[in-house]
Amino acid sequence: MMEYAAGSPRADAVRVVKPWANSSGSDLDGAVWESMCDNQRTRDTQGTLNFSVLGLSLLIGLGSYVILISFVLEFFLAWTQKKLGRGLYRAKRWERDDTLQQMRLLYEIQGAGVWKGTTEDFPRTTSGDLFEHDEEFNQVRRV
Numbered sequence: 001m002m003e004y005a006a007g008s009p010r011a012d013a014v015r016v017v018k019p020w021a022n023s024s025g026s027d028l029d030g031a032v033w034e035s036m037c038d039n040q041r042t043r044d045t046q047g048t049l050n051f052s053v054l055g056l057s058l059l060i061g062l063g064s065y066v067i068l069i070s071f072v073l074e075f076f077l078a079w080t081q082k083k084l085g086r087g088l089y090r091a092k093r094w095e096r097d098d099t100l101q102q103m104r105l106l107y108e109i110q111g112a113g114v115w116k117g118t119t120e121d122f123p124r125t126t127s128g129d130l131f132e133h134d135e136e137f138n139q140v141r142r143v
Contacts, residue, residue, distance in 0.1 A: 095121060
């Protein structure tokens, strides 16, 4: 809620936006509300906005461009590597050392699930198994 104002340093910086209209049934309440309304002052924005439409448009446009480039760039570079035959080992190692592949390896060590797609981006179980986390480990982490 806006603070009660003591007055404006400039007389032209304050203007009445909406005159007081008593919607209360009581004249006493109406007088109190009118007094409060008369004591609130806000600075006139003088046509300025709180945000720039141009800036917002540039932000959304450039952000969308960066996201689109990030999706296309990986596939384009993979295609280029296959055509040129350079960096294929490093690309496969990058896929193999990904977080999902590391989690698959940990589940395989525990003997959980039969896996397919071990050289792809997203390893999957052949039967669609769901794994639950160890409750003892979760309780230790909470403490």
